[in-house]
Amino acid sequence: MSTASDSDTKPPVGSGPGPKPPVLSVRGLSVRFRMRGGRHIAAVSDAHFDLAAGECLALVGESGCGKSVLASALLGLLPGNARTSGSALLGDGTELLTAGERTLARTVRGRRIGLVPQSPAAHLTPVRTVRAQLEETLRELTGTRRSAVRPAAERAAARASFPAGHLDRYPHELSGGLAQRAATALALIGDAPLLLADEPTTGLDRDLVERTVDELRRHTDGDRALLLITHDLAAAERIADRVAVMYAGRIVELADAQRFFGQPGPRHPYAHGLLDALPERAFVPIPGMPPELGALPEGCAFAARCGRADDRCAVLPPFDGRLACHHEVRADGEEPVRA
Numbered sequence: 001m002s003t004a005s006d007s008d009t010k011p012p013v014g015s016g017p018g019p020k021p022p023v024l025s026v027r028g029l030s031v032r033f034r035m036r037g038g039r040h041i042a043a044v045s046d047a048h049f050d051l052a053a054g055e056c057l058a059l060v061g062e063s064g065c066g067k068s069v070l071a072s073a074l075l076g077l078l079p080g081n082a083r084t085s086g087s088a089l090l091g092d093g094t095e096l097l098t099a100g101e102r103t104l105a106r107t108v109r110g111r112r113i114g115l116v117p118q119s120p121a122a123h124l125t126p127v128r129t130v131r132a133q134l135e136e137t138l139r140e141l142t143g144t145r146r147s148a149v150r151p152a153a154e155r156a157a158a159r160a161s162f163p164a165g166h167l168d169r170y171p172h173e174l175s176g177g178l179a180q181r182a183a184t185a186l187a188l189i190g191d192a193p194l195l196l197a198d199e200p201t202t203g204l205d206r207d208l209v210e211r212t213v214d215e216l217r218r219h220t221d222g223d224r225a226l227l228l229i230t231h232d233l234a235a236a237e238r239i240a241d242r243v244a245v246m247y248a249g250r251i252v253e254l255a256d257a258q259r260f261f262g263q264p265g266p267r268h269p270y271a272h273g274l275l276d277a278l279p280e281r282a283f284v285p286i287p288g289m290p291p292e293l294g295a296l297p298e299g300c301a302f303a304a305r306c307g308r309a310d311d312r313c314a315v316l317p318p319f320d321g322r323l324a325c326h327h328e329v330r331a332d333g334e335e336p337v338r339a
């Protein structure tokens with residue numbers, strides 16, 4: 001497999017002069033779940049990408065394609081029936097896939113990788129108010145002194161548009177949107193070099209979506225990086241430098257966001273379908289359903305839904321760092337001849 005460099009990629013925001021090591025380098029990352037009866041679920045297959053200092057990469061794709069499992073693998077939060085292979089290296093040299101639980105708990109989670117979780121209600125401590133959780137996290141991650149911690153907690157809440165008037169509530173007293181904002185405020189506190197935001201805008205109205213993703217984007221100032229996992233393509237378009245499209249556990253396209261959302265548009269037929277399905281675009285759904293991750297075909301997993309599929313698709317298309325498809329979509333509708 002070739003490297004994940006994208007020839008179209010502009011220098012990431014904040015990358016400054018001279019090359020800096022990536023904040024995260026993922027190579028050949030796969031996750032398999034072992035099921036009863038010896039069955040396996042191939043939740044993530046051979047993921048391959050870099051995340052540069054100052055960059056926001058949006059990871060998009062239909063529900064169940066493996067986005068959250070990939071994030072959990074990076075944080076060592078997979079259940080016991082999961083097996084990982086490949087490599088996920090932080091800029092400081094920490095290999096996330098082999099790091100022990102002690103290292104992950106003490107030095108990685110919260111400090112080197114912040115997480116805005118997909119299910120904030122489950123992530124917040126149920127018996128402590130939001131204020132108590134913010135104050136505790138501030139003391140632990142930033143060493144804020146007792147005398148300064150109350151205003152610091154209020155500032156942390158404001159960063160995620162969490163209203164000060166709700167700080168003394170318990171998680172069960174929060175709406176889904178407020179729990180989301182509390183979890184975002186907690187994730188931002190450590191100013192970790194890498195922030196993973198897994199569906200950070202669920203339950204928020206459009207105005208709050210924009211404020212939240214703008215704040216997440218600001219996290220990348222000062223050479224930090226953001227991996228934004230989202231269904232919300234408008235949010236991705238608003239803040240991402242690059243887009244990684246995942247289908248049935250594989251990254252099938254990695255593209256510069258301007259190219260992807262603008263002209264000439266995506267290269268992969270699935271990515272085209274995702275954009276065409278948007279109400280503000282053609283509003284045409286992709287026909288059919290994604291395959292079961294426990295029974296993937298040998299060739300291209302999208303072929304059964306793809307109008308361009310032919311005999312070549314019986315062979316799995318290799319990912320060349322920007323695309324995994326035998327039928328690259330070009331702006332003029334022509335297909336280039338591939339070796």
Ligand SMILES: Nc1ncnc2c1ncn2[C@@H]1O[C@H](COP(=O)(O)OP(=O)(O)OP(=O)(O)O)[C@@H](O)[C@H]1O
Binds near residue numbers: 068
């Ligand atoms: N513990 C587990 N055991 C077996 N399969 C699992 C387990 N956890 C997740 N999966 C499967 O892995 C696949 C990928 O799930 P994942 O949650 O990563 O999808 P996703 O792309 O994040 O979806 P969504 O956007 O809905 O969150 C799904 O088919 C899911 O059923």
